Amino acid sequence: MTRTASIIGGGVIGGGWAARFLLNGWDVRLFDPDPEADRKVAEVLANARHALPMLYDRALPPEGTLRHVPTIAEAVEGADWVQESVPERLNLKHKVYAEIEAAAAPETPIGSSTSGFKPSDLRKGLTYPDRLFVSHPFNPVYLLPLVEVVGGNERSAGILRGIGMYPLMVRAEIDAHIADRLLEAVWRESLWLVKDGIATTEEIDNAIRYGFGLRWAQMGLFETYRVAGGEAGMKHFMAQFGPCLSWPWTKLMDVPELTDDLVDQIASQSDAQSGDRSIRELERLRDDNLVAMLRALKARGAAAGALLSEHEAALPSGDPGEGPITTVNRTVPIDWTDYNGHMNESRFGQAFSDAADRMMIEIGADDDYVASGLSYFTVDIRIRFLNEARAGERILVKSQVLHGHGKKLRLFHRMYTAGGAEIATAEQLLIHVSLETRRACAPGEAVRTRLEAMAALHARLPQPDDKERL
Ligand SMILES: NC(=O)C1=CN([C@@H]2O[C@H](COP(=O)(O)OP(=O)(O)OC[C@H]3O[C@@H](n4cnc5c(N)ncnc54)[C@H](O)[C@@H]3O)[C@@H](O)[C@H]2O)C=CC1
Numbered sequence: 449m450t451r452t453a454s455i456i457g458g459g460v461i462g463g464g465w466a467a468r469f470l471l472n473g474w475d476v477r478l479f480d481p482d483p484e485a486d487r488k489v490a491e492v493l494a495n496a497r498h499a500l501p502m503l504y505d506r507a508l509p510p511e512g513t514l515r516h517v518p519t520i521a522e523a524v525e526g527a528d529w530v531q532e533s534v535p536e537r538l539n540l541k542h543k544v545y546a547e548i549e550a551a552a553a554p555e556t557p558i559g560s561s562t563s564g565f566k567p568s569d570l571r572k573g574l575t576y577p578d579r580l581f582v583s584h585p586f587n588p589v590y591l592l593p594l595v596e597v598v599g600g601n602e603r604s605a606g607i608l609r610g611i612g613m614y615p616l617m618v619r620a621e622i623d624a625h626i627a628d629r630l631l632e633a634v635w636r637e638s639l640w641l642v643k644d645g646i647a648t649t650e651e652i653d654n655a656i657r658y659g660f661g662l663r664w665a666q667m668g669l670f671e672t673y674r675v676a677g678g679e680a681g682m683k684h685f686m687a688q689f690g691p692c693l694s695w696p697w698t699k700l701m702d703v704p705e706l707t708d709d710l711v712d713q714i715a716s717q718s719d720a721q722s723g724d725r726s727i728r729e730l731e732r733l734r735d736d737n738l739v740a741m742l743r744a745l746k747a748r749g750a751a752a753g754a755l756l757s758e759h760e761a762a763l764p765s766g767d768p769g770e771g772p773i774t775t776v777n778r779t780v781p782i783d784w785t786d787y788n789g790h791m792n793e794s795r796f797g798q799a800f801s802d803a804a805d806r807m808m809i810e811i812g813a814d815d816d817y818v819a820s821g822l823s824y825f826t827v828d829i830r831i832r833f834l835n836e837a838r839a840g841e842r843i844l845v846k847s848q849v850l851h852g853h854g855k856k857l858r859l860f861h862r863m864y865t866a867g868g869a870e871i872a873t874a875e876q877l878l879i880h881v882s883l884e885t886r887r888a889c890a891p892g893e894a895v896r897t898r899l900e901a902m903a904a905l906h907a908r909l910p911q912p913d914d915k916e917r918l
């Protein structure tokens with residue numbers, strides 16, 4: 449059954465939450481009094497539809513339905529999850545919670561996106577205070593998996609995992625949780641560097657993106673510093689750099705006064721740095737880069753990339769089908785495209801290779817079978833390129849067995865866009881092999897039986913005509 453998330457406040461963060469829930473198959477009811485909210489949420493959703501599916505090598509569930517509603521009561525009634533993302537003002541949040549409580553069932557979880565308030569601040573005045581907790585996400589919510597959960601329970605964490613997030617359970621409540629404490633420290637130091645005329649906004653951004661920003665995405669702070677301690681590790685690192693903590697390397701809690709001059713100075717440097725690029729263009733640039741980085745981490749099973757693979761493994765698989773088997777159902781990721789602005793020919797090959805891997809699983813030549821020392825090698829593949837596919841476009845491959853007898857497996861794949869246009873075909877010959885001798889051999893009994901049954905079934909389907917075969 450489709451579940452419903454209620455999103456209260458549809459700005460930068462509420463819009464991001466709406467997109468994450470929708471693209472993971474939830475229905476969303478959203479309340480925001482801003483008359484522009486529909487347009488703003490639609491723009492965030494368009495960004496998310498472009499970016500999120502590119503992270504995965506399989507299709508996400510069918511998108512849920514978004515409904516903008518005129519009251520908080522309509523948004524929360526019967527909802528399975530309420531996410532509050534109104535501006536960071538405690539009295540406003542309290543007012544909103546009173547309205548939520550008046551209409552939501554007592555057991556409905558209520559997460560707050562607050563960047564800094566503690567659950568005990570937020571819960572004051574509630575009838576059922578324990579169901580309210582902090583679920584603090586990171587922008588863009590639809591791509592970044594981290595959500596700091598303060599005062600929440602395992603059930604809520606499970607729901608967040610189900611939409612591909614990484615709930616970091618914060619043990620004790622504290623102003624600004626964990627990550628914003630760190631970000632505030634970096635931001636404060638950066639403001640000083642600009643105010644004191646030491647660096648521009650661009651120079652500070654370069655100090656981050658050409659250096660430690662790259663390290664942080666995969667190892668964080670402590671593991672990075674452990675490695676920086678050389679073979680002696682963290683102890684040596686502490687001995688060498690610990691004393692610096694008491695040297696004047698930081699302004700600590702001093703906050704530069706945000707005078708009009710300083711705000712103007714930072715804003716004009718920032719304008720110059722970004723040139724003519726609009727916020728929407730910058731969002732697209734940020735998202736495409738994040739997708740490429742997350743996919744690189746996924747390929748290595750590292751950090752947030754490992755989480756993506758886990759989420760992907762839990763996604764429902766495609767239909768087994770009566771006719772040709774759907775062996776690929778995915779979105780073209782940004783890193784599969786080239787200077788021509790479309791999917792590169794090598795990635796067509798990748799998709800057809802993935803299709804063959806899927807067919808091997810269908811006939812029982814799965815991971816265990818390969819681990820037992822038997823497999824298939826491709827000895828011939830011929831691809832016809834009929835049309836192009838662009839980043840963010842959904843592609844499907846349907847595969848048919850043309851011949852499945854003895855050592856030979858001949859497959860015919862057709863690649864389509866989601867709209868049904870055929871964009872490529874491939875004919876592929878595979879030979880069953882022993883991984884020990886590296887020579888052809890007959891398949892195991894179970895694989896042979898399944899393959900022959902599938903070949904007989906597929907022989908009744910329309911066959912590719914001569915001009916399609918090379
Ligand atoms: N912007 C950021 O980088 C992050 C913000 N947050 C937190 O998320 C929350 C929302 O922040 P943003 O989305 O950035 O703010 P925003 O200003 O972009 O959006 C807030 C939205 O709430 C709506 N709103 C105002 N009163 C409302 C009411 N009574 N009921 C329903 N909606 C109402 C506004 O019309 C607006 O669309 C804050 O608690 C903030 O601390 C959390 C993570 C990151």
Ligand SMILES: C[N+](C)(C)CC(=O)CC(=O)[O-]
Nearest residue numbers: 562563585586587628631
């Ligand atoms: C600036 N901020 C405190 C609103 C930032 C966050 O809360 C998290 C983020 O996305 O950086």
